Amino acid sequence: MPLxxxxxxxxxxxxxxxxxxxxxxxxxxPLAGVFFKAAELSLAEIWAxxxxxxxxxxxxxSFGTALIAAxxxxxxxxxxxxxxxxxxxxGKRLFDAMIDLPFxxxxxxAGISLTALYAGxxxxxxxxxxxxxxxxxxxVGIIIALLFIGLPxxxxxxxxxxxxxxxxxxxxxxxxxxxxxxxxRLVLFPSLLPSLLTGFALAFARGVGEYxxxxxxxxxxxxxxxxxxxxxxxxxxxxxxxxxxxxxAAMLVIAFVxxxxxxGLQAWSNRHKVRNQSLALPVQGGKP
Amino acid sequence: xxxxxxxIDKQFGQFxxxxxxxxxIESGELIALLGPSGxxxxxxxxxIAGLEFADGGAVYFGGxxxxxxxxxxxxxxxxxxxxxxxxHMTVRDNVSFGLRVRKGETRxxxxxxxxxxDELLDLVQLSGLGDRYxxxxxxxxxxxxxxxxxxxxxxxxxxxxxxxxxxxxxVRKELRQWLRELHQKTxxxxxxxxxxxxxxxxxxxxxxxxxxxxxxxxGSVDDVYERPASPLVFDFLGSTNRISAQVQDGxxxxxxxxxxxxxxxxxxxxxxYVRPGDLRVAGAGDPGLEVTVLNVQRxxxxxxxxxxxxxxxxxxxxxxxxxxHDVKEFVPExxxxxxxxxFSVFAAEPEFIKDGVSTPHLIGRERxxxxx
Numbered sequence: 092m093p094l095x096x097x098x099x100x101x102x103x104x105x106x107x108x109x110x111x112x113x114x115x116x117x118x119x120x121p122l123a124g125v126f127f128k129a130a131e132l133s134l135a136e137i138w139a140x141x142x143x144x145x146x147x148x149x150x151x152x153s154f155g156t157a158l159i160a161a162x163x164x165x166x167x168x169x170x171x172x173x174x175x176x177x178x179x180x181x182g183k184r185l186f187d188a189m190i191d192l193p194f195x196x197x198x199x200x201a202g203i204s205l206t207a208l209y210a211g212x213x214x215x216x217x218x219x220x221x222x223x224x225x226x227x228x229x230x231v232g233i234i235i236a237l238l239f240i241g242l243p244x245x246x247x248x249x250x251x252x253x254x255x256x257x258x259x260x261x262x263x264x265x266x267x268x269x270x271x272x273x274x275x276r277l278v279l280f281p282s283l284l285p286s287l288l289t290g291f292a293l294a295f296a297r298g299v300g301e302y303x304x305x306x307x308x309x310x311x312x313x314x315x316x317x318x319x320x321x322x323x324x325x326x327x328x329x330x331x332x333x334x335x336x337x338x339x340a341a342m343l344v345i346a347f348v349x350x351x352x353x354x355g356l357q358a359w360s361n362r363h364k365v366r367n368q369s370l371a372l373p374v375q376g377g378k379p
Numbered sequence: 380x381x382x383x384x385x386x387i388d389k390q391f392g393q394f395x396x397x398x399x400x401x402x403x404i405e406s407g408e409l410i411a412l413l414g415p416s417g418x419x420x421x422x423x424x425x426x427i428a429g430l431e432f433a434d435g436g437a438v439y440f441g442g443x444x445x446x447x448x449x450x451x452x453x454x455x456x457x458x459x460x461x462x463x464x465x466x467h468m469t470v471r472d473n474v475s476f477g478l479r480v481r482k483g484e485t486r487x488x489x490x491x492x493x494x495x496x497d498e499l500l501d502l503v504q505l506s507g508l509g510d511r512y513x514x515x516x517x518x519x520x521x522x523x524x525x526x527x528x529x530x531x532x533x534x535x536x537x538x539x540x541x542x543x544x545x546x547x548x549x550v551r552k553e554l555r556q557w558l559r560e561l562h563q564k565t566x567x568x569x570x571x572x573x574x575x576x577x578x579x580x581x582x583x584x585x586x587x588x589x590x591x592x593x594x595x596x597x598g599s600v601d602d603v604y605e606r607p608a609s610p611l612v613f614d615f616l617g618s619t620n621r622i623s624a625q626v627q628d629g630x631x632x633x634x635x636x637x638x639x640x641x642x643x644x645x646x647x648x649x650x651x652y653v654r655p656g657d658l659r660v661a662g663a664g665d666p667g668l669e670v671t672v673l674n675v676q677r678x679x680x681x682x683x684x685x686x687x688x689x690x691x692x693x694x695x696x697x698x699x700x701x702x703x704h705d706v707k708e709f710v711p712e713x714x715x716x717x718x719x720x721x722f723s724v725f726a727a728e729p730e731f732i733k734d735g736v737s738t739p740h741l742i743g744r745e746r747x748x749x750x751x
Contacts, residue, residue: 257461257463259459259461259463260463260465262430262450262457262459262463263457263459263463263465263525263528264465264476264480265449265450265451266428266430266450266451266453266455266456266457266529267451267476267477267480267528267529267531267532268451268452268454268477268480268481268532269451269476269477269480270451270480273480277465277476277480278465281465281467281468282465282466282467
C-alpha cells in the first residue's frame with residue numbers, strides 16, 4: 092500500500108509514526124541491546140557458552156516445562172472455560188473472579204505457597220513423598236507453577252469464542268446423527284482452534300519468561316531444575332554480562348521462532364482450511 | 380411418515396408455552412405452523428425434533444412413541460433460521476456431514492459420499508459451489524446449503540424453523556417457490572414455522588394457526604382464510620376492519636343500515652369482520668353500507684381509501700386493485716355505498732370500537748400482540 096494513499100480515517104502518518112517510535116523504544120531497542128552486548132564475544136566464545144551442558148540444560152528445561160504446562164493448560168483451561176460458559180452453578184461469579192488471580196498475584200507469592208504445599212513436609216507433599224513422588228525441587232514442580240501462571244491466558248482467550256459459538260451448531264450436528272464426541276471433535280474443536288492456539292501461545296510465552304514463582308519451587312539445582320532466566324541472573328551476579336546476554340539472546344531467538352510457528356498455525360486454522368477433516372474421517376467402526 | 384402429537388404440554392417456569400396440543404400430520408404433507416411470537420410454534424417444532432422435551436403428552440412417528448429416541452437417531456432434517464452451517468467446512472463437507480459421521484457399514488465410501496453431496500448440491504441448484512466456504516455465499520445460498528445438508532440423511536421428516544426469516548423479501552419469495560417444488564420432488568413430510576401469513580398460505584397444504592400455546596385453527600388454506608374460526612384467526616391472516624353490528628331477523632345492521640344478509644349463529648349485538656379488499660362499490664339495489672370517502676392513496680397495484688361510516692364516525696380501510704372500475708368512485712368527500720363481498724361475524728367485543736382498522740401484518744416482522 093502506498094504510504095500516501097487517501098483514506099477516510101485521518102491520522103495514518105501520525106499513528107504509524109507513533110507506533111514505530113513506541114515499538115522501538117519499548118521493545119526493539121532493548122532487545123537489540125541484548126544482541127549488541129552478546130556480539131562483544133567472538134563466535135567461538137558464544138558457541139562455547141551455548142554448548143555448555145549447564146546452559147543447554149537450562150534452556151531445555153525452560154522451554155520444555157513451558158511447552159508441557161501450556162499444553163496441559165490448553166486442555167484444562169478449555170474445560171474450565173466450557174464450564175463457565177455453558178453451566179450455571181452457585182458461586183460461579185466467585186469462581187470466575189478466581190481465574191484472574193494468577194494475573195494479579197505477585198508470582199513470588201504463588202511460588203512460596205506452592206512450595207509450602209508440595210515440599211516434602213507440606214500439606215500435599217507429605218502424602219506424595221511416601222509414594223515416591225517428589226514435586227517440589229524437581230521439573231514437575233516447575234510445571235505446576237507454570238500451570239498456575241498460565242491458566243487465565245487460556246481461559247480468557249477461549250471463553251469469549253466459546254460464548255459466541257451458537258448452540259444451534261451443536262443441535263444441527265446432533266440432528267444429522269453425530270454423537271457427542273463427533274460433535275466436539277468435528278464441530279466445536281475446529282471453531283475453537285484459533286483462540287486455543289492464541290491462549291496456548293500466551294501461556295507458553297509467559298511460562299518461558301516466568302521467574303518469580305518458579306525459583307521458589309524449582310530448587311534450582313544446576314543441570315536438573317535450573318531455569319534459563321535464573322541462569323541469566325546468576326551470570327549477572329557474577330558480573331559476566333556477556334555470558335548473560337548470550338543466554339538471553341538464545342532464549343529470544345528460540346521464543347521468537349516458536350511464537351512465529353504458532354502464529355502461522357493460527358493463521359492456517361483461521362482460514363477455515365482444516366483440510367484433513369474434509370472427507371478423511373478415521374473410521375471408528377468395530378466398537379458398538 | 381405420519382406424525383401424531385397427543386396432549387403435548389410444555390411449561391417454561393411460570394409461562395405455559397404449549398397447552399394440550401393434539402395434531403395429526405399425514406405422510407407427505409406440507410404443514411405451516413403460523414402464529415405470533417410467543418405462541419409456542421417454535422417450541423412445538425423443537426419438541427417434534429427432540430431438541431426440547433414435552434412435560435406431558437407424546438409424539439408418535441408412524442404410530443411409534445419417540446420419547447426414548449434421542450435427536451440424533453430420529454432421522455429428522457432440521458433447518459435453522461440462521462442456517463447453523465459449520466463455518467470451517469466447505470459447502471460439500473457441510474452437506475456430507477450427516478453421511479460422514481455414520482459408523483461402520485451404514486457409512487458409504489468416500490467416493491459415494493462425494494457423489495451424493497454433489498447430487499444434493501445439484502438439487503438445491505448450487506452445483507459447482509461445493510468447494511466454497513459458507514462465508515463466501517449469500518444468505519439464500521446458505522439456507523439452501525442448510526437444506527441440502529438436512530436432506531442428505533434422507534430424513535423421514537423435514538422441520539424448518541422460520542427458514543426464510545433472515546432473508547430479504549425477494550429472495551424469500553424465490554425460496555418459497557423453490558421449497559414447494561422441492562417438496563413435490565421429494566415428498567418428505569415437512570413442517571415449517573413462520574409468522575408470515577402470506578408465506579404460510581402460499582406454501583402449505585394445511586395451516587396450523589397457534590396462539591398462546593394452543594391451536595386456534597387447523598385447516599387447508601381455504602378453510603382458514605375463507606372460514607376463520609375466531610376473530611384471532613381472522614385478524615392474524617391479514618388486515619381487518621372491525622365494525623359493531625346487530626343481527627336482526629337474518630339481516631346485518633350497522634348504524635341503522637341493513638348492510639347484508641346473514642344466516643349464521645350470532646344473534647343480537649355482534650362484531651362484523653371484513654377485509655379491506657372485500658369491500659366494493661355496491662350497485663343499485665344491492666344491500667350496502669353507506670360511507671363517506673375521507674382520502675385516497677395510490678400505492679402501485681393497490682388503491683387504498685379511508686372511509687367513514689357517517690352516524691358513528693368509525694373509519695374503515697378499503698383496498699381496490701388499481702385498474703378496477705370502482706377506483707374512479709373513490710373521490711374524497713364523496714358519499715357512496717359499499718358492498719361486503721365476504722365477511723365474518725363474531726360475538727360482540729366488550730367495548731365500542733372507535734377505530735375499527737387493525738394494522739396489517741408486515742411481512743418479516745413479528746407483531747407482539749396482547750390477547751386478553
